[in-house]
Amino acid sequence: MNIIHIDNAGIRNDSSMESIQLKQEILATGAATFNAHTKPELFALLHKAIDAGVTPVLFDTKIEAIAKRVAELGIGHFDHESRDNALPSSAHALFFTSGTTGIPTGAIKNRENIEGELDALQALFTSENFERVIVTVPFIHIYGFLSGLMLPRRLGCEVLLKEEYYPQELIMLHEHKKSLVVTSPVYIKALLRLKREQDLSNVVFLSSTGLLLEEEVARFEKQYNTRIVQLFGSTETGGIAIKRGVNSYWEPLKGVLVTKNHESRMVVDSPYLSTHLLEEKITLMKRPYTTTDIIEIVGKTFKLLGRANEILKISGKRISIVELENLIESGLSVGDVLITIVQDSSKLKDEHLQIKVAGRKTPTEAEVKALFKENYPEINFSFELEKVKLVARNALGKKVRK
Numbered sequence: 050m051n052i053i054h055i056d057n058a059g060i061r062n063d064s065s066m067e068s069i070q071l072k073q074e075i076l077a078t079g080a081a082t083f084n085a086h087t088k089p090e091l092f093a094l095l096h097k098a099i100d101a102g103v104t105p106v107l108f109d110t111k112i113e114a115i116a117k118r119v120a121e122l123g124i125g126h127f128d129h130e131s132r133d134n135a136l137p138s139s140a141h142a143l144f145f146t147s148g149t150t151g152i153p154t155g156a157i158k159n160r161e162n163i164e165g166e167l168d169a170l171q172a173l174f175t176s177e178n179f180e181r182v183i184v185t186v187p188f189i190h191i192y193g194f195l196s197g198l199m200l201p202r203r204l205g206c207e208v209l210l211k212e213e214y215y216p217q218e219l220i221m222l223h224e225h226k227k228s229l230v231v232t233s234p235v236y237i238k239a240l241l242r243l244k245r246e247q248d249l250s251n252v253v254f255l256s257s258t259g260l261l262l263e264e265e266v267a268r269f270e271k272q273y274n275t276r277i278v279q280l281f282g283s284t285e286t287g288g289i290a291i292k293r294g295v296n297s298y299w300e301p302l303k304g305v306l307v308t309k310n311h312e313s314r315m316v317v318d319s320p321y322l323s324t325h326l327l328e329e330k331i332t333l334m335k336r337p338y339t340t341t342d343i344i345e346i347v348g349k350t351f352k353l354l355g356r357a358n359e360i361l362k363i364s365g366k367r368i369s370i371v372e373l374e375n376l377i378e379s380g381l382s383v384g385d386v387l388i389t390i391v392q393d394s395s396k397l398k399d400e401h402l403q404i405k406v407a408g409r410k411t412p413t414e415a416e417v418k419a420l421f422k423e424n425y426p427e428i429n430f431s432f433e434l435e436k437v438k439l440v441a442r443n444a445l446g447k448k449v450r451k
Contacts, residue, residue: 050065053209054087066096069092070096073093073094075101079132080122080143081126082108083098088210088211092188092208095198096198143156144158144190147284147449154284156325158323159324161320169288170195179204180227181206183209183223183230184209185236209222216243223251228253238265240269245272261279263297276293278291283340286321286323288321289302290307299350299353301350305319309346314339314342315344354369370389376424380420383410383412401433403435406434417434
């Protein structure tokens with residue numbers, strides 16, 4: 050398998066995965082943590098570990114709370130002799146949630162979880178006959194691990210990795226080969242801001258979970274003459290559903306059953322559900338699994354309305370704060386917007402919105418009120434505006450909500 054790497058100086062290096070693996074030694078025998086100096090080294094190292102039966106434990110090493118818990122389990126680095134650890138014998142990989150809404154949770158996957166979801170992803174793209182997979186996301190999260198690390202090998206493609214991607218580079222890196230770009234909504238939106246047309250009919254963009262407006266998807270596909278496939282899921286559940294192009298409804302992956310409970314929360318039964326969760330301790334994960342996502346089911350598909358803690362219910366209407374954030378960002382041409390629901394019984398309305406705006410342009414309250422009135426004429430929102438330097442995002446470009 051060929052690995053193409055472009056470093057920060059723009060220097061390209063082509064290597065085979067096998068040649069990189071020959072330079073690496075794995076001393077762990079059970080589970081181990083992994084990092085490397087470059088993305089190709091990590092790519093090859095993780096494949097070598099999995100082939101050798103070593104369970105990768107993947108997380109952002111800057112998050113001390115996770116590092117401490119992993120150490121307490123007796124899990125060491127791949128280049129140190131490992132001792133027995135407390136992971137279940139069936140563990141094939143351990144991932145942690147992004148922590149965008151609280152303390153990260155560990156999700157333990159067995160081989161069937163990983164291989165089954167790879168089967169589903171491979172089935173989606175085999176007929177495309179891709180020659181190259183361009184990966185812009187990190188391998189430490191389950192989306193990057195499955196789609197960016199494992200899928201290229203299944204598809205028999207070369208993989209292109211760059212230490213840092215800039216939007217304008219993505220549209221050139223395919224080099225006229227039939228390519229799959231494994232990316233995130235933040236890159237899709239960055240490419241839209243370039244405001245130039247280019248024919249990328251030989252490229253398909255696979256984007257991780259994140260609310261891309263239908264208007265943004267339509268504009269992107271027209272601007273670049275390309276296609277977007279969105280993959281919805283979570284660390285705990287694995288992949289749940291896909292959405293192709295401009296579409297309001299998600300189609301569950303093969304073998305995934307999606308229903309909802311009395312609160313309209315999504316309930317998932319799937320062969321990709323984690324076997325165990327690591328919170329205060331390791332526990333079996335309940336099946337089926339109830340998520341925090343509010344959905345509307347239509348036939349065999351469903352529509353995402355938002356997460357339970359991101360939903361306003363005013364005058365009997367459910368409104369997602371993510372929807373409101375996108376509305377302000379696109380409608381008033383501002384930078385990042387982060388909205389928090391504040392429960393305040395001292396105000397006339399219990400649900401008050403704190404709207405943080407980052408970027409050069411800060412809208413006025415009158416402009417935001419007018420925008421809300423235009424799009425939701427029957428609703429009177431209670432809110433306050435705050436200008437901030439930036440809105441924190443994690444490695445996949447998701448806004449951090451705490």
